Amino acid sequence: MESQFTFSKELEDALKKVKGKKEKDLFNHLTGTGKIAEYLVKRVYMPTDKGKKLNYLSDCQDLKRLMVVQAYLHDLGKLDKRFQEDKTNNPDKPSALPHALFSLPLADKLLQKLNLNCGKFTEALKAVIMISIATHHSMMQEGLYKSWKYRDAPNYHYIQDGYDGAYNLFSKYSEIMLKHQTRDWRFIYSLFNGLLRMADWLDSSGNDPQDIIRHFYLESNDEAKTKVCDYLRYKKFVIRDYQKEAAFSNMDSAFMKLPTGDGKTETALLSIPSETNKVIYTLPTITSVEAMRKRFETMFGKENVSFSHHLLLLSLYEEGIFDEKERLYDEYNIKKYVVTTIDKILLSLVNYGNYPMIEYSLNNSYLIVDEIHSYSPYTLSLILHSLEYLKEYHNTKILVMSATLPNLIEEELKKRLGSKPLLKQDVWENRYRSKRRVKIHICNGSFNDNLDKLVEIVKSKKHSKILLVLNTVDRAKETYKKLKELNLEADVFLIHARFIHKDKLEKYSLLENLSKSENFRKPLILVSTQVVEVSLDIDFDIMFTELSPLDSLIQRFGRVNRYGNKGISDVYVCGIDGKYLPYEEKQIDETKKIMTDMSENGTFENELDFIYANNKYYDRLKDVYEREFGKNPLEDFSYIHRVDFGDELLKTRDRFISVPVVPVGDNDEIYNRIKLIGSDQKCSPLQVRIEIIKNIVEVPIYIIKGNSFTDKVSKNYGVIFLKADYSSETGIELKKGGGLIF
Numbered sequence: 001m002e003s004q005f006t007f008s009k010e011l012e013d014a015l016k017k018v019k020g021k022k023e024k025d026l027f028n029h030l031t032g033t034g035k036i037a038e039y040l041v042k043r044v045y046m047p048t049d050k051g052k053k054l055n056y057l058s059d060c061q062d063l064k065r066l067m068v069v070q071a072y073l074h075d076l077g078k079l080d081k082r083f084q085e086d087k088t089n090n091p092d093k094p095s096a097l098p099h100a101l102f103s104l105p106l107a108d109k110l111l112q113k114l115n116l117n118c119g120k121f122t123e124a125l126k127a128v129i130m131i132s133i134a135t136h137h138s139m140m141q142e143g144l145y146k147s148w149k150y151r152d153a154p155n156y157h158y159i160q161d162g163y164d165g166a167y168n169l170f171s172k173y174s175e176i177m178l179k180h181q182t183r184d185w186r187f188i189y190s191l192f193n194g195l196l197r198m199a200d201w202l203d204s205s206g207n208d209p210q211d212i213i214r215h216f217y218l219e220s221n222d223e224a225k226t227k228v229c230d231y232l233r234y235k236k237f238v239i240r241d242y243q244k245e246a247a248f249s250n251m252d253s254a255f256m257k258l259p260t261g262d263g264k265t266e267t268a269l270l271s272i273p274s275e276t277n278k279v280i281y282t283l284p285t286i287t288s289v290e291a292m293r294k295r296f297e298t299m300f301g302k303e304n305v306s307f308s309h310h311l312l313l314l315s316l317y318e319e320g321i322f323d324e325k326e327r328l329y330d331e332y333n334i335k336k337y338v339v340t341t342i343d344k345i346l347l348s349l350v351n352y353g354n355y356p357m358i359e360y361s362l363n364n365s366y367l368i369v370d371e372i373h374s375y376s377p378y379t380l381s382l383i384l385h386s387l388e389y390l391k392e393y394h395n396t397k398i399l400v401m402s403a404t405l406p407n408l409i410e411e412e413l414k415k416r417l418g419s420k421p422l423l424k425q426d427v428w429e430n431r432y433r434s435k436r437r438v439k440i441h442i443c444n445g446s447f448n449d450n451l452d453k454l455v456e457i458v459k460s461k462k463h464s465k466i467l468l469v470l471n472t473v474d475r476a477k478e479t480y481k482k483l484k485e486l487n488l489e490a491d492v493f494l495i496h497a498r499f500i501h502k503d504k505l506e507k508y509s510l511l512e513n514l515s516k517s518e519n520f521r522k523p524l525i526l527v528s529t530q531v532v533e534v535s536l537d538i539d540f541d542i543m544f545t546e547l548s549p550l551d552s553l554i555q556r557f558g559r560v561n562r563y564g565n566k567g568i569s570d571v572y573v574c575g576i577d578g579k580y581l582p583y584e585e586k587q588i589d590e591t592k593k594i595m596t597d598m599s600e601n602g603t604f605e606n607e608l609d610f611i612y613a614n615n616k617y618y619d620r621l622k623d624v625y626e627r628e629f630g631k632n633p634l635e636d637f638s639y640i641h642r643v644d645f646g647d648e649l650l651k652t653r654d655r656f657i658s659v660p661v662v663p664v665g666d667n668d669e670i671y672n673r674i675k676l677i678g679s680d681q682k683c684s685p686l687q688v689r690i691e692i693i694k695n696i697v698e699v700p701i702y703i704i705k706g707n708s709f710t711d712k713v714s715k716n717y718g719v720i721f722l723k724a725d726y727s728s729e730t731g732i733e734l735k736k737g738g739g740l741i742f
Contacts, residue, residue: 005034005072014158018084021204022091026078029203030071037071037199043217043277044195045364045395066129067192071199073110074133077102077166079156100134101145102154104169107133124185127176131640132192134170136200139354139642145170181639187393189640194360198334205325215304218336221272224279224300228269231299237263242427246271249422253391253398255413256422257405259435259607260558264401265295268368271422273397278365280333282342284374286311286501287508288534293339306335308344310660311501314693318502333361342369342383349386349634351643363394371534372409373402373551377628380409385634388416403558404551404611406618408625432608437561438543438571442599446577447479447546453572454544458488458523465514466490467540468527469556471548471582473498477730480527490523497531498731500695512537532559539563544572549587550594550617554610590620659704660696663724663732670695671721678713692719697732707734 007015012027020029041064077083077099086095111126131140138144148167177185218224225247232239243263246256247270254271258264265281272279281296283289286309293307308330309315316327329335332354338361345367348358367390375383390396399422400413413419421428443450447470457463470476473496480494495507514524530548532538533555539562545553553573561569573595580588594613598604604613618625664671674695678688699722707723714721725733 005069007072011159014079014156018079018157019087020075020078023206026075030073030075032203033074033199034068034072036202037068037195040195040199041067043364044191046191047393047395063125063188066125067195069111069114070129070132070192070196073107073129074103074136074196074200075099076106076110077104077154079106079159080154081157082155084157098138098145098148098166100137101148101166101170103133104130104166104173105154105164106156106159108164108169123176124180125188127173127180128185128189128192130169130173131177132189132196134173135193136196140174140640141642177640183389183393183634183638186638186640190356190359191363194356194358194363197354197357198332198360201328201332205328216334216336217277218272218279221274221276224272224337225270227300228266232263232266237266242423242431243267243270245427246422250274251397251420251422252395253413253417253419254400254422255405255410255419256399256401257403257428257611258401258423259432260403261563262431264403265292265370267422268370268399268401269299271399272366276364276366276397278333278336278338278361279368280338280340280345280362280365281368282340282345282370284342284371284534285497285531286341287504287531288371289339289341290315290505291508291537296337296339300337304335305337305339306330306333307339308333309341310343311693311696314501314690317690317693332357342375346379346382346386349389350637351639351641353642355642359394362390362396364396365394366397366399369398369400371402372400373404373406373555374534377625378631380625381628381631382633384412384416384629385632387413389634391417404554404614406551407615408618408622412629429608432611433606435564435607436605437564437566437569437607438557439568440557440595440599440604441570441572442596443572443574445575447475447544447574448577450544450572450574451482455486455488457542458490458525461523463523463541465524465540465542466526467532467538467543467545467559468525469532469543469545469548470527470529471546471576472578473529473731475546475578476527476529477733480730483525483527488523488525490525492525492527494527494730495531496529496731498697498699499728500697500726502694503728503731530556532556540569541566542570542572544574546574546576547588547592547595549583550591550614552583553591553595554614557610584624586621586624590617594620659699659701659720661699661704661708661720661722661724662692662695663697663722663726665695666725666727670726675713678716689717692717695726697722697726699732703734 007027015027015030016025018026020026024032044064044067046063080097080099080102083095083097083099083102086097107130111129134145145167151165151167153165177189229239240263243266246267249271250273251271252273256264256267258267269279281292283292289307289309293305296305296307306329312330313327316322316330321327333340344358345362347353348355348362367387369383369387372380372383387396387398387400391398398417398419400409400419410419410421454466454468458466468479470479476494476496480492483490483492493507493511495504495511499507511526526538526540530552533552538559540560543556543560545556547553548556557571560571561567576588594616598609598613604610662670662674674688674691677683677691704720704722708720709723710721713719722732723735725735727733
């Protein structure tokens with residue numbers, strides 16, 4: 001598709017006389033960005049495509065052309081004499097002058113000359129273009145450009161006409177946008193602005209437009225399927241019949257459940273629908289993203305994989321990657337295969353951060369939501385509403401999957417998205433029915449009451465690898481310390497979510513390697529929390545676990561005898577010693593009833609029985625889920641303004657909002673180290689930032705009150721210091737009287 005946009009001879013000559021980027025004049029930057037936009041827009045899905053229409057588009061069939069036009073106009077403000085003088089004097093620093101704002105007067109005049117006719121929506125669509133240009137570097141937010149309210153109009157080099165004040169135009173078109181605060185208009189702004197930012201960044205980064213399709217978009221769904229098949233053969237796995245069948249499904253919305261170890265990920269990747277831009281694979285935790293990212297890089301090549309989470313900068317730094325361009329590749333889902341957290345997707349839909357870039361990447365892409373079971377009812381509701389929006393507006397193809405996907409969620413997916421099962425019922429039922437890897441023992445009393453039984457098992461040395469799972473960090477640490485004090489002839493390890501990123505990765509890597517080994521001089525005991533449910537590729541011989549929600553328990557069972565080559569492994573389910581938190585009392589009570597009934601009736605014969613039990617569990621909590629499903633937080637985000645409270649809508653697996661903090665450490669060791677680096681003039685702000693990120697721990701927000709403090713360092717770098725000790729052995733520990741950590 002051609003843009004059919006050309007500059008007048010006078011304007012072209014003026015653009016060629018000033019700098020647009022360090023290495024090129026403004027004319028070449030604008031035309032380069034425009035040409036890239038022409039490539040990108042070919043892969044954009046607009047709801048007018050394929051016979052679908054939204055009300056605001058009914059009078060205008062030329063939106064893609066206008067998306068390209070904005071790319072040719074977006075940096076016209078760099079013609080301003082003040083901007084050019086600033087860049088001449090400071091060539092290596094970004095200018096503090098708002099060239100995006102300065103672009104509006106000239107862009108406004110050029111748009112008036114175009115045949116922009118969309119009926120009653122002409123004014124609104126022009127406002128989208130103008131605000132998209134004004135915000136291609138700064139997100140729309142309260143008070144944006146307010147300091148320029150009484151400044152002079154732009155004074156363009158080589159252009160003689162008079163122009164309106166830039167802020168006046170910004171204010172005018174902002175008011176027009178406010179009149180159209182609907183989800184529809186938010187969508188079109190996100191698409192325009194996301195494409196503009198992407199095209200501008202790609203031209204600035206020096207990319208050859210011919211490389212865009214090769215590196216940033218799938219050429220066909222067969223491209224990915226071939227690589228997955230090659231990977232399976234490389235791993236010496238046989239491609240199963242149901243995987244072959246899934247490869248030809250071509251569904252735009254589906255759900256799937258398969259037992260652990262049955263190739264769920266590969267089956268999902270073999271099911272990429274046709275005409276898909278990207279594959280975006282989401283997981284609940286940073287650790288699971290990091291593990292899947294390595295798998296993707298092996299499958300598809302590192303040059304084709306983007307990954308992101310909120311500790312991305314640290315991951316790249318530790319790998320020796322300091323290139324800002326590489327960070328942006330990952331941050332904004334630019335490459336054709338993406339692994340990220342579900343939080344990144346949800347935050348983009350509640351106007352958090354530079355949200356149009358992330359939302360743009362979801363347009364016409366294949367979104368896989370893995371481990372759907374691991375979210376609270378509230379977060380699950382937000383996910384479902386987000387999937388509805390993405391399918392309706394962006395034509396996002398969707399696959400939701402879990403080893404414990406209940407009928408309740410399946411029915412919601414059918415109702416909201418028209419989802420269909422990826423695998424036939426008899427296929428997945430046979431896979432579960434064929435597996436009996438564990439025997440469940442319901443124990444009387446709590447974990448502590450059954451500690452003697454554990455000690456006997458360790459001393460018998462009949463089992464090499466023993467997994468203990470508790471529901472809170474504090475109880476896990478307490479159990480770990482007790483076992484260490486017993487001086488058992490065993491190697492005892494502790495893992496939970498409240499370690500710094502570096503320690504967590506080291507522990508996970510060590511434990512994954514140890515759990516796959518078969519030669520042990522003495523037993524290995526892992527004391528853990530629910531992080532093992534989704535984060536670790538581990539395989540243990542026997543397990544003791546506290547009672548938890550049934551879907552959570554089933555995930556824990558999957559960490560024992562994972563590959564089914566150990567006969568039948570014993571799993572001991574103990575009561576809870578203390579509060580039900582982080583779960584709700586009803587979840588635990590209903591789980592206990594179902595587990596006891598099924599055990600007494602001898603109906604835990606195979607893993608299909610687990611699925612039936614899980615459906616029964618969700619049925620009994622149906623009112624809890626339906627209450628949350630009835631809410632729609634996305635309705636509150638029909639505007640385009642950026643907000644910083646969007647992340648407060650997200651809750652973690654343990655039902656508490658989780659926030660990053662830095663523990664001060666024993667004798668304030670960590671705090672003093674960061675403060676020292678910050679005061680060293682030889683250290684860059686990046687080095688201080690990296691040191692902060694290295695020491696970040698995610699903690700529930702409720703423990704911040706009364707346990708945190710701010711000073712110059714925290715204000716400068718936006719970090720919360722927590723009055724807590726820290727050790728690489730046991731993780732974070734609040735100072736005396738600081739409260740419990742879940």
